[in-house]
Amino acid sequence: EYNFEPLILTSAITDYYAKDENLYEEIVEKNIKVFRTSGKDKVISKGSSVSAGRSEKFRKFLSKASQVFLSPDTKILWKKTAIAKAEEIIVSEKPDIIFATAPPYTDFLIGNYLSLKYSIPLVIDYRDAWVDCPYNFYPTPLHRIYNEKLERKILINSSAVVTINEEIKGIILKRYKEIPSEKIRIISQGYDEEDFEKSGIKEKTDGKFRITYSGSFFNFMTPEFFLKGLRKAIDKRPEIESGTEALFVGIFPPEYNDLIKKLNLENIVTLKGYVNHKECIEFIKSSDALWFMIGESKWSYMISTGKLYEYIGSGKPILACIPEGTAKNLLKQYGNSLICSPQDVEAISDNIIKLFEQYQTGAITEGNRDFRKKFSRKKLTSELAELLNEILLLPG
Numbered sequence: 001e002y003n004f005e006p007l008i009l010t011s012a013i014t015d016y017y018a019k020d021e022n023l024y025e026e027i028v029e030k031n032i033k034v035f036r037t038s039g040k041d042k043v044i045s046k047g048s049s050v051s052a053g054r055s056e057k058f059r060k061f062l063s064k065a066s067q068v069f070l071s072p073d074t075k076i077l078w079k080k081t082a083i084a085k086a087e088e089i090i091v092s093e094k095p096d097i098i099f100a101t102a103p104p105y106t107d108f109l110i111g112n113y114l115s116l117k118y119s120i121p122l123v124i125d126y127r128d129a130w131v132d133c134p135y136n137f138y139p140t141p142l143h144r145i146y147n148e149k150l151e152r153k154i155l156i157n158s159s160a161v162v163t164i165n166e167e168i169k170g171i172i173l174k175r176y177k178e179i180p181s182e183k184i185r186i187i188s189q190g191y192d193e194e195d196f197e198k199s200g201i202k203e204k205t206d207g208k209f210r211i212t213y214s215g216s217f218f219n220f221m222t223p224e225f226f227l228k229g230l231r232k233a234i235d236k237r238p239e240i241e242s243g244t245e246a247l248f249v250g251i252f253p254p255e256y257n258d259l260i261k262k263l264n265l266e267n268i269v270t271l272k273g274y275v276n277h278k279e280c281i282e283f284i285k286s287s288d289a290l291w292f293m294i295g296e297s298k299w300s301y302m303i304s305t306g307k308l309y310e311y312i313g314s315g316k317p318i319l320a321c322i323p324e325g326t327a328k329n330l331l332k333q334y335g336n337s338l339i340c341s342p343q344d345v346e347a348i349s350d351n352i353i354k355l356f357e358q359y360q361t362g363a364i365t366e367g368n369r370d371f372r373k374k375f376s377r378k379k380l381t382s383e384l385a386e387l388l389n390e391i392l393l394l395p396g
Helices: 021-029 056-069 074-093 106-118 141-157 166-175 193-198 224-236 239-243 254-262 277-285 306-314 326-334 345-360 369-373 377-392
Strands: 007-010 018-020 033-036 048-050 098-102 122-126 160-163 184-186 209-214 244-249 269-273 289-293 318-321 337-340
Touching: 007 074, 021 277, 033 074, 074 106, 098 106, 106 122, 106 141, 122 141, 122 377, 160 166, 160 377, 166 184, 193 277, 193 306, 209 277, 209 306, 209 345, 224 239, 224 244, 224 254, 224 289, 224 345, 239 244, 239 345, 244 277, 277 306, 289 306, 306 326, 306 369, 318 326, 318 345, 326 337, 326 369, 337 345
Parallel strands: 007 033, 098 122, 122 160, 160 184, 209 244, 209 289, 244 269, 289 318, 318 337
Antiparallel strands: 018 048
16 A cells, blocks of 8 residues: 555564464465564464463563573574575565564664665664663663663664654653654554454443453553452442453463452453454453553653553543553543552542443543544554655665
8 A cells, every 4th residue: 555565574483472363364364475584384273372371470580581691682592593584585575675673672683784784774663662671671780881882873873763652762862862853753553443343342241331451461560459449449339349340351460360359359350361352352342441551660651552552542431540651641632531640549449430430321431533543553554654765765
């Protein structure tokens, strides 16, 4: 549609803690070329899969341990193989632009090497900040300095930089004074309108108010305060217990099962586990309200997850337990949201009661349609295509 033919370079099909194989099928249906660094392409089954999960504490330990020895991330071990495969693609396909998206930040290193060697313009795409990513761990100042040097070098060489929000752009400009503001283009995350148009609706218990959380919990994301707020809401308004379903779609940390039992919420909480993206959208569409949270941390202000944009795309009321920052500013503009701090159990309980009452009285509202359309992936793709065309017109 925009006269660009994507060529995707990725790793061999490997085990991962969660897979959505339906997304791969969409790529195949559109005849997009996918190049893998090793291993034979497999026939992928429909649906989704999830491997046995480790505890969150153990996952954090492994993450920090790996960052002691592997920089900028564990995918640095893939760099040599990826470059070799990419060089084959460059010879056979002759791409006009290299587009590297991160994390993992090793992708930027690969793209930068190829750009310099073959004189192909490089566009780097930040899904998260690099040096200041809240999930990164630097065991020594030298680790941080090394990553800053890598980032500066790649920013200077790139033809354009894409970030998902103003906050990440601001961090880059503050640290690297030599990078001009106009070099960085903000193209936000978004949602696919077709996903909502083509998907069905999951059945729910008649008459019950359904509030749904879609996604996983990791690092400083936790269901603890929502669950405690739900318990307090029931204590204030006992009819909420029989008239509500709190649905969690995604990988739920097993360590919180005991909290559900302790709070006597077994009859109100439903854990659906990991599902494919299509089913996830169907659960969102079947919900009366959605719950969203970002935990407190030094860098929480710049987090705006992809899930938030799908929530906005649904038009559903959103109970947002979030700190100050880009997500809060976005939801204020969306309008159809109740916002409180992540650990304010009292406010969470009051907001649950408000949403329950709105449902009972038929007063559930829909988010601003014009605002939602700003984040349509079709619109965002046109913005990216415009940027790529500008780069192709640059001299040299």
